[in-house]
Amino acid sequence: MTEAPHAGLAVNGTPYESVIGIECHVELRTQTKMFCGCRNVFGAEPNSNVCPTCLGMPGALPVPNRLALELLVKAGLAFGADIPAFSKFDRKNYFYPDMPKDYQISQYDTPLTQGGLVEFWVRDGTRGRCRLTRIHLEEDTGKSSHAGSRDGRIAGSKHSLVDFNRAGVPLMECVSEPDIRTGPQAVAYLETLKRTFVALGVSDVKMEEGSLRCDVNLSLRPLGSSAYGTKTEIKNMNSFRSVERAIESEIARQAALLARGERIVQETRGWDEAAGTTHSMRSKEEAHDYRYFPDPDLSPIAFAGDDIARLRGELGILPNARIERFISDGVPLVQALQLIDTPGLAAYYETAATLSGKPQATLNFVLGDLSRLANETGIPVHASRVTASALAELVALVDAGTINSKTAKDLLGRLWADGGSARTLVESEGLAQVSDPGAIDTVVAEVLAANGKTVADYRAGKTKVLGFLVGSVMKQSRGKANPQLVEERLRAALETTGVS
Numbered sequence: 001m002t003e004a005p006h007a008g009l010a011v012n013g014t015p016y017e018s019v020i021g022i023e024c025h026v027e028l029r030t031q032t033k034m035f036c037g038c039r040n041v042f043g044a045e046p047n048s049n050v051c052p053t054c055l056g057m058p059g060a061l062p063v064p065n066r067l068a069l070e071l072l073v074k075a076g077l078a079f080g081a082d083i084p085a086f087s088k089f090d091r092k093n094y095f096y097p098d099m100p101k102d103y104q105i106s107q108y109d110t111p112l113t114q115g116g117l118v119e120f121w122v123r124d125g126t127r128g129r130c131r132l133t134r135i136h137l138e139e140d141t142g143k144s145s146h147a148g149s150r151d152g153r154i155a156g157s158k159h160s161l162v163d164f165n166r167a168g169v170p171l172m173e174c175v176s177e178p179d180i181r182t183g184p185q186a187v188a189y190l191e192t193l194k195r196t197f198v199a200l201g202v203s204d205v206k207m208e209e210g211s212l213r214c215d216v217n218l219s220l221r222p223l224g225s226s227a228y229g230t231k232t233e234i235k236n237m238n239s240f241r242s243v244e245r246a247i248e249s250e251i252a253r254q255a256a257l258l259a260r261g262e263r264i265v266q267e268t269r270g271w272d273e274a275a276g277t278t279h280s281m282r283s284k285e286e287a288h289d290y291r292y293f294p295d296p297d298l299s300p301i302a303f304a305g306d307d308i309a310r311l312r313g314e315l316g317i318l319p320n321a322r323i324e325r326f327i328s329d330g331v332p333l334v335q336a337l338q339l340i341d342t343p344g345l346a347a348y349y350e351t352a353a354t355l356s357g358k359p360q361a362t363l364n365f366v367l368g369d370l371s372r373l374a375n376e377t378g379i380p381v382h383a384s385r386v387t388a389s390a391l392a393e394l395v396a397l398v399d400a401g402t403i404n405s406k407t408a409k410d411l412l413g414r415l416w417a418d419g420g421s422a423r424t425l426v427e428s429e430g431l432a433q434v435s436d437p438g439a440i441d442t443v444v445a446e447v448l449a450a451n452g453k454t455v456a457d458y459r460a461g462k463t464k465v466l467g468f469l470v471g472s473v474m475k476q477s478r479g480k481a482n483p484q485l486v487e488e489r490l491r492a493a494l495e496t497t498g499v500s
């Protein structure tokens with residue numbers, strides 16, 4: 001589905017491509033856990049948000065969290081997924097010390113959503129598409145801390161601690177088809193999921209808190225081949241940058257093995273951030289290892305057409321549609337992504353651009369002077385004293401020729417510090433641009449009279465001094481003169497008044 005193969009990848013002179021699929025786990029933003037009333041919060045005192053249900057006590061029964069079901073359906077609808085009329089929960093059986101029931105409630109063959117398409121923009125300007133296989137709902141596990149682990153809580157003898165606060169937190173798993181070909185495409189795909197889930201309120205998607213975790217499946221094959229090579233699964237990446245690096249490292253490792261005529265082993269590999277390499281963790285489990293069977297404690301799920309229509313209506317304008325609009329406004333791709341990924345800035349720009357009717361000029365202020373002021377002061381643009389309507393007014397004043405860009409820049413600094421209205425300042429302080437040729441000619445004559453030597457230099461061919469003369473006229477007019485007109489009148493005066 002995607003256009004660009006991995007540029008330059010070859011094994012013993014034969015062009016190859018990498019084939020990448022991504023499984024992405026995202027914690028849902030709910031008040032309570034998936035099957036009990038315990039709070040779903042990050043960073044609480046260990047084992048303080050637990051109850052018999054999420055601790056897997058005998059006899060405790062799960063009750064599904066309706067909001068979690070709806071959030072997941074919204075996530076699917078945002079990418080055009082189908083919502084099957086029948087869905088159920090299954091038990092995925094395996095032993096982990098941080099999973100008290102010895103099984104995880106998940107979904108095996110009847111996920112809540114099926115299919116869908118994620119369209120994304122790669123930062124090099126290319127576009128890509130990746131089909132979704134499914135999005136299903138499950139519960140998160142608890143968390144173990146081992147002696148010598150980074151949190152440093154455990155000193156001395158070798159032992160482990162387990163925190164069940166995360167056990168039972170609603171988790172959605174987005175499984176993609178193997179449509180991705182490069183590391184940058186993988187990052188663009190994940191960024192698109194992330195910004196869409198944040199916009200929908202489905203998740204806060206904080207990778208540093210583990211609310212988005214992803215595994216990458218990767219194999220190589222000769223370019224043009226439709227058969228898949230043997231794949232490995234890479235885990236433990238904790239940032240999008242790590243995903244990109246891990247993919248590059250694994251492509252290089254597999255290509256080197258194939259070049260030596262060796263076999264790729266199907267296995268799970270861990271990413272080592274410091275070493276910049278992947279290492280073998282274990283051989284890959286097969287689905288039958290988990291003895292999936294329907295959870296007898298939970299009834300099947302059937303979303304009514306009315307509910308699906310209501311959830312579809314709640315999607316709002318999605319980030320991809322907003323990026324499309326920015327691009328059609330003339331915003332370059334990199335800046336469109338910068339806008340959409342800076343909280344509050346995109347909405348600020350959209351409001352100001354709509355009010356002024358001048359998207360390009362508005363964008364120049366937002367990403368230029370306003371972003372500079374934001375960096376200098378640490379105040380985000382949208383939270384500053386320059387309201388979107390004040391900016392729109394300023395843009396309109398420049399566009400109408402009422403003020404020049406120098407005055408606009410000065411005014412912006414004052415609005416940033418004190419707030420208020422650009423139009424009021426222009427009127428009360430007489431800052432309107434002077435575009436009267438007669439008035440400008442008067443100042444031009446004064447400047448020429450005071451700079452006899454420069455005038456002589458100009459007439460002797462040193463035309464570069466014109467800039468100095470323009471600057472002098474602008475200064476004398478206290479920055480209010482129309483700069484184009486100043487230059488025009490200066491040239492006319494220098495070339496027609498033939499007195500040396």
Ligand SMILES: [Zn+2]
Nearest residue numbers: 036038051054
């Ligand atoms: Zn609980």
